[in-house]
Amino acid sequence: MHYKWQFDVVKYRKYAFSFSIAITILGILFLMIFGLNYGVDFKAGTSLDITAAQSIDKAKAEQIFHDAGYEATVTLGGDNNTRATTRLDRVLNTDEINTIINQFKQAYGDNIVHEENTVDPGIARELGLKAIYAVALSSIGIIIYVSIRFEWRFAISAVIALLHDAFIVISLFSILRLEVNLTFIAAILTIIGYSLNDTIVTFDRIRENMRFSKTKTFEDLSKLVNDSIWQTMTRSINTVFTVFIATILLLIMGSESIKLFSLAMTFGLISGVYSSTFIAAQLWLLLKRNSLKRASAAPVKN
Template sequence: MSDDQKQKFDFMGFRKIASVISITLVVASIVLLGVRGLNFGMDFTGGTSVELEYAQAPQLDEVRSTLTEAGYDQFVVQNFGADTIVLVRLNESGNDQLAPEIVSVLAKNGGDLKLIGSEFVGSQVGDELKENSGLALLIALAVVLIYVGMRFQFKFGIASVVPLAHDVIIVLGIFALFQWTFDLTVLAALLAIIGYSLNDTIVVADRIRENFRKMRVGGSWDIINESIHQTIARTINTSGTTLVVLLALYFFGGEAINKFALALIIGVVVGTYSSIYVSANLLMVMGVSREDLMVPAKEGAGEGAEEEQPPEWLDRM
């Protein structure tokens, strides 16, 4: 290796430390999910949504404080289609008097409003959503495994799916730790995290495959290190610009997408780490080599025939 290469940061030199960190976080997250569980929102537990129309656009913070003073505990207040229409979602059993009670409480605070409609979501629907959401995550991971295994090689498929599961479990563990509300927006964020992290992992994997075919000097350690160095600027720039947008959504997007943005922020940070360390680390553990990525020779080629080189378009995939 040249002097310039020796001076580069040795990513793989910290792979054992990264392994300890990842295993600790995943185990801790699983324990938290088993002990504390997730704080499911109304989408999963059932509850009542009340749609109201104001004569003038109300201050949502005042609506929330009024409901809190009236003794209501778990609820979400958000605009629904227009500034004058407010949707109140409560984790309470549906009854005929709940919607009129909400109207009466808010009207006493000086609000000029009327009831548009109310809807009750039963717990049976919530249980069905839990099962379907878990199934959706498993199907997404299975499809990724098949896709990457066909596009690259089976070892790359494993090294792509495990980091995705790693990212999702850690995000769920953090939500269980702080008991943040887990609703359909957070579920959507988890699926988005899988897509984002996969894209980042594919970029690194593509460069590793390309370098295994092009670099004639150095073993797996050196090739994977060099591949990470060649993609790290792109990874940091992509993650940085994504985080800027997500932070803006978190601070200015309102309560409706607050947890969605928060889950994505955590997922982007963890996903960036996993695409560098977890994925590459697994390739090292599984012993990926040039032989795994060589293009098979055509049948009937003579022994003295010149070795066929892969076409240029294959290296660019």
């Protein structure tokens, strides 16, 4: 599809790089100062979901926890706010949980159903390490795959773009103080997959156009990259927009347990379509420019 309003993407690469660097620095500062708001999956504690037959008042529920000796922030959910969810930094034993449940029964009747999830310190550390391993191994696999299918310049550019997308989402969760749990890790890995798919499509078109072009100068290479981006723009927009609609609907209409997953996916999709256009392709262009310079500087053999 030919866009009448298309612009020279390559021309604005320095602005894109500056924007990404600024976001990265801001994210690093927030992570160093505030860190991440880890959920119970990555630190020792107990998660409680309490469901009543009637609507639960948030202030009253938090007062029940306060009276039991815990400072808790309660999130309401379910039909007519009949479910109260909280995360406690302490591992509660059976007696402590029963004390809280009995208080809720006194306030909202005997028809109380509860679900508890407890993570001890050892499991929390293990989950954290496995999450890091999952992201690291996926990045290594991507480097190997893209290097075999394309070349090392494509591989390096793709991985930097993917790490850029993951870090953008991590930074936003740190800045907004959103909870990081196992669904967040699932969202990061899913974002990497979607971003890689979009990047590979653009790279595939660049490689195809390289076969039928005679790029001798950086200007020729820039035009090829810009044309390749716009030739795949329709597919990228359609793919991202379709998934974007699904994530927005899940964010608005989904249950409380998947809202953070949907929010992370929303952030990641926006970052992914941006990085495949303004980061990955532009990084490859800069790496390829160095090879053109070496080729032009090489002495001509008689």
